[in-house]
Amino acid sequence: MFNQDDFGIRPQDPFNVFQPDKLSVTQLEVLNRLITPLIGTQAIGVYHYLSQFANSSVNHSTSHYVIMSELKINLGDFREEMNRLEAIGLIKTYVKHGKENSHFVYELIQPPTPKQFFNDPMLSVYLYKEVDKKRFQELKHYFERQQMDLSNYQEVTRNFTDVFKVPNQAFDAIQKNDIPQTASYKGINLDRVHFDFETLYQLLSNHFVSSEIVEEQAKGLITQLAVLYGITPEGMKGLILKSLTSGQRISYEELRKQARSFYAIEHENQLPALESKVDIQPSPVQKQEVVELTQAPQTPEEFESWFELMDSTSPIDMLASWSKSEPTLKQKYMIEDLMVREQLPFGVINILLQYVMLNNDMQLPKSYIQEIASNWKKKELASAEQAYHHVKEMKKAEKQRKTKQNNNQRNFKNYGQQVASKEITPEWLIRGDHKKRRGKQNKPQTDSGDQSLAQDRAEFLKHLNETWKEDDE
Structure with missing residues (x-):
């Protein structure tokens, strides 16, 4: 298993x-x-x-x-x-x-x-918990067939030998066949559940009850009830004693009722519900793989094992270990789209996702990823190692392109400065600069101009004052 x-x-x-x-x-x-x-x-x-x-x-x-x-x-x-x-x-x-x-x-x-289902203590109780009492009775009644009372009738059915001759010789070849047998329902598998029957036997013997009453069928029922209601051997001993018949046999129906009543008393008449596990912890091997997924390899040996891990790890698991959280539904669909549409191996997709996250602030833009995936498919990248070296070449080419672009910009700037120095300066600018320089050198002319400007200003103010006086009159 x-x-x-x-x-x-x-x-x-x-x-x-x-x-x-x-x-x-x-x-x-x-x-x-x-x-x-x-x-x-x-x-x-x-x-x-x-x-x-x-x-x-x-x-x-x-x-x-x-x-x-x-x-x-x-x-x-x-x-x-x-x-x-x-x-x-x-x-x-x-x-x-x-x-x-x-x-x-x-x-x-x-x-x-239907009979197996309703006789199974776990299935029937869980169904009762999921649906209300009225609905449970409706479902049970649906499968109950109305049987005719035949107590006043006598059976007159003929058997095989009454109708057919019995063959004198058997044929082994006819009896041999390869027809598979239908797998019948075995109930909920509780093989991994351990119930301490030895302690139960010891407790029963203290009350002069033989362990032989706990037959194989009774063991299965006891295990189911113990799992369903959380009953210890001590508690089970008390329930069995209450379920014994006058012939010192366990009444299975009474044992089920006693167990149900025991649980109801402890849990305010509530029955156990069927709940999924949500706290499943990864195995030590899985934990080690998560560490290796997030650690950067250093030596050639580490790179070799890292490539193998990338090739064998699901991209969804890789993404979960990198982001330390469960990938979103959109991210899962996007990854599966890459696997289905582009037919890319695990290792290639893992390197692709890591490359995109490292270059996009841990974001995963769908259109960008699809564009890269389409390109990598054309290049027929088939492993994490091939994808890794392709990324290294891409980064190298990108670095060279940026260096060349920076050099071109620097040359263009120097060329612009040289061209500006060789331009012919307009004559009006030269004359203007000359006048400015000459004005700075001839300070007396500047002072005379300032005195003339002050005289004109004084005369203008005098004229305004006279005008205001006329208006006031």
């Missing part, structure tokens, strides 16, 4: 879907009416969508590009919906890692029967 931390899906990774039988009308009703309130319409939609690829030839695989394009979601959202389907027991995922890609197989599990 693979953990989510053990693999990552890439758009180019192929997948196949395995589903022995198509769903019946009743199973579709279970999906639509009972399971949809638990995991949502998007997860159910992914389940229905994958069924179209069921039982195709192993040699004819489909890439995850198709899922991204047709469902209009990114691989992170697809993986999140798959997590819900796997957790509820509707899908099993298998993976085989190769040098170039990872091949996935998705096995679609038949939904539970």
Whole structure:
């Protein structure tokens, strides 16, 4: 069994879907009416969508590009919906890692029967929590079939040997076949949950109750109730004692009622709700990769490992480690557009995004990125190392261009100064300058002019005074 931390899906990774039988009308009703309130319409939609690829030839695989394009979601959202389907027991995922890609197989599990669903303490309680009491009763009543009372009737059905002859010889060849068996619903997988049954046995023995009453079926129910309601072995002991029949057997129905009542008392008559984990911490390997993603390589060995990391890391993960936050939905769509439309490898896209961020104050202008991506595709850049060296050449060429531009501007300025010095000065400017210089050298003329100006001013003021007096009269 693979953990989510053990693999990552890439758009180019192929997948196949395995589903022995198509769903019946009743199973579709279970999906639509009972399971949809638990995991949502998007997860159910992914389940229905994958069924179209069921039982195709192993040699004819489909890439995850198709899922991204047709469902209009990114691989992170697809993986999140798959997590819900796997957790509820509707899908099993298998993976085989190769040098170039990872091949996935998705096995679609038949939904539970209505009886299985309502007898499952976890599924039924979570549904009751999601819908109100009235709606829960309506859903339950919908699947309850009115059975005819046959107590006054006698069965007269004929069996096989009454109608057909029994063959005298068996044929092994006829009995052999390769028809796959339909995977039946096994309920919610709690294999990784540990419940201390040894302590429970010891507690029961103190009350002279044998551990043999806890059969395999009872173990499964006890584990479910312990997970659902958070019950310890000490608490479970008390519930079991209250659920014993006169024959010293556990009444499963009574145990469920006792557990539900126990939880309701502790939580003010509230039932547990189905909640997704939001605080999943990265594994130590993932943490190390995040550090390496954000550290600049120095030595040739570091560059080599850094290039390998760039080639194998999803651009969305790289962007998250660089910005130390989850990329926005627009950024995810933009990245997937680059992968789908331009068919650029991870390493090339990672270098492209880093180059753009470093040159645009950590911004990611879409049109600018698309223009560069189109250009890099034409140059057939196929790895992070090729993209890195291409960026270095671009920076070198840009530096040379700026140096040449600065030299041209400096030469143009010097040339302008030389031209200005060789221009012919107009004669009127020369005469004006000459008069100014001559006026500065001949101070007596300047003083005489000042005296004449003062005399004229005095006469003008005298004339004004006389005019005002005439007006006053």
